[in-house]
Every structure is written in C-alpha cells, then in structure tokens.
Amino acid sequence: MGSWFKSVILGLGVLLGLAPAREPPVMELRLQRDSATLYAGVELAGLPGDELGALVRSSFTVRLELSARAGSLEARAWREIAFDGFSYTVTVSETGGRHRTASPEAAWAIVSRFRGLPLGTMAGQDFPLTLRCKAVLSLPGDDEYDPMLFWAYKPSAALLTVDSLGEIPYY
Numbered sequence: 001m002g003s004w005f006k007s008v009i010l011g012l013g014v015l016l017g018l019a020p021a022r023e024p025p026v027m028e029l030r031l032q033r034d035s036a037t038l039y040a041g042v043e044l045a046g047l048p049g050d051e052l053g054a055l056v057r058s059s060f061t062v063r064l065e066l067s068a069r070a071g072s073l074e075a076r077a078w079r080e081i082a083f084d085g086f087s088y089t090v091t092v093s094e095t096g097g098r099h100r101t102a103s104p105e106a107a108w109a110i111v112s113r114f115r116g117l118p119l120g121t122m123a124g125q126d127f128p129l130t131l132r133c134k135a136v137l138s139l140p141g142d143d144e145y146d147p148m149l150f151w152a153y154k155p156s157a158a159l160l161t162v163d164s165l166g167e168i169p170y171y
Contacts, residue, residue, distance in 0.1 A: 022049055024135075024156035025112075031070070031131055031162060032171035033122060039171050040068045040075060040117045042133050044156055047112040051150045052137070053104065056083050062147060063138045066114055070131040073119035079111040080140060116171060131160040 030041035044064075048056070056062050061082040068075045080091040088107035090099045094117070101107050135156040137147040148155075162168055 022051070022150060022152065024151035024154050025049070027133060027135065027156045027158040029131055029133055029158050029160040031129075031160060031168045032116070033165075033168045034171050036121055036123070037171075038070060038073060038119045038122045038125070038168070040070070040114070040119055040131060040133065042066060042068065042114040042117065042135075044112040044135060048108050049150070052147070053108075055147060055150070056081055056088075059083070060142070060147075061140055063140050064111055064135055065138060066117075066133065066135045068114075068117060068119060068131060068133045070119050071125045071129050073121075073125070075117050075119050077114055077117055079114075081107055081111050122165070127165065128161050128163045131162075133158055 025044040025046045028043045028045060032039045032041060047064075052062065059082075061080055063078050063080045065078045066076065078093045082089050087100050087102045088104060090101075090107050090110045091097070092099070092110070099107075099110055137151065139145050139147055146153075
C-alpha cells in the first residue's frame with residue numbers, strides 16, 4: 001500500500017472521529033535485582049486499543065519505544081509489530097528475536113511487556129531511588145506520520161520510588 005494512501009486513511013480516521021485520540025495506556029512498573037544488577041519490569045495495560053490494532057492490521061509496522069531511568073542508570077528498548085494479512089510478527093530489540101503468531105492477543109502481549117530490562121549495576125546508587133519510564137509510538141520507515149495522535153500526543157509514563165534496597169525483590 002502506498003505511503004500517500006496510508007496517510008490519507010490515517011488522517012481521515014482521526015479527522016472524521018472514526019479513530020479519536022485516546023489517553024495513553026496505563027503503565028505498570030516493577031524493580032527487581034540480582035546480586036549486582038537492577039532490572040526494570042514494565043507492562044502497558046490495555047494495549048493496543050481499537051485504533052492502534054486497526055493501524056497494524058492495515059499494513060503499518062508500529063514501534064513501541066521504551067526508555068527507563070533510575071538514578072544514573074538508563075535503558076532503552078523497543079518492540080515492532082506488523083501484520084501481513086495472515087500472521088503478526090513482533091521484533092524484540094533486546095534479543096533481535098522475531099516472533100510470529102496468528103493470534104493478535106499473543107502478539108500484543110509480547111509488544112506490551114518489557115521484563116527483566118537491565119538498567120545497570122546498583123553500586124553507588126542513592127536511595128530513595130525513583131524509576132521513571134516513558135513509552136512512545138512511531139512508524140519505522142514512515143517518519144512523516146505520527147501514530148502518537150492516537151494517544152493525544154502524550155507518552156505512556158509512570159514513576160516508582162523505592163526507599164531502600166530492601167524494597168527491591170530479587171529477580
């Protein structure tokens with residue numbers, strides 16, 4: 001499908017109220033650790049929503065980009081989801097793995113969950129420690145169009161503060 005046609009469909013859907021801008025999905029955060037490393041666990045509840053699901057089914061590849069920061073530690077990861085008319089393909093940045101499934105629920109479950117995302121070593125971190133996360137949408141290869149309009153141009157974001165190392169469970 002040509003990019004001009006995609007832009008017309010996307011723009012008309014929002015302008016006509018067929019795909020209204022919504023609030024971004026709620027983000028749930030967790031911190032975990034092993035003997036030396038701090039990990040973030042992030043899940044976006046309610047993903048994809050009708051409009052975002054329809055966007056993927058209409059041949060767009062959608063990328064969900066996550067950034068997490070706790071003190072001086074930072075991590076970034078992303079998931080891409082595409083539909084070829086028969087099955088969904090989800091690419092995971094941390095492993096480079098590609099997962100194929102005919103189930104939209106299974107595909108979106110992979111896209112919406114970032115588990116065990118390594119932030120870095122805990123040595124030297126001050127407490128209380130605040131984990132800040134934010135997720136945004138993009139269309140790889142279609143930079144002139146912005147799917148963030150489906151979230152009213154607001155990222156999904158959350159904060160989690162822990163007062164001591166003892167509050168962080170082991171991974």
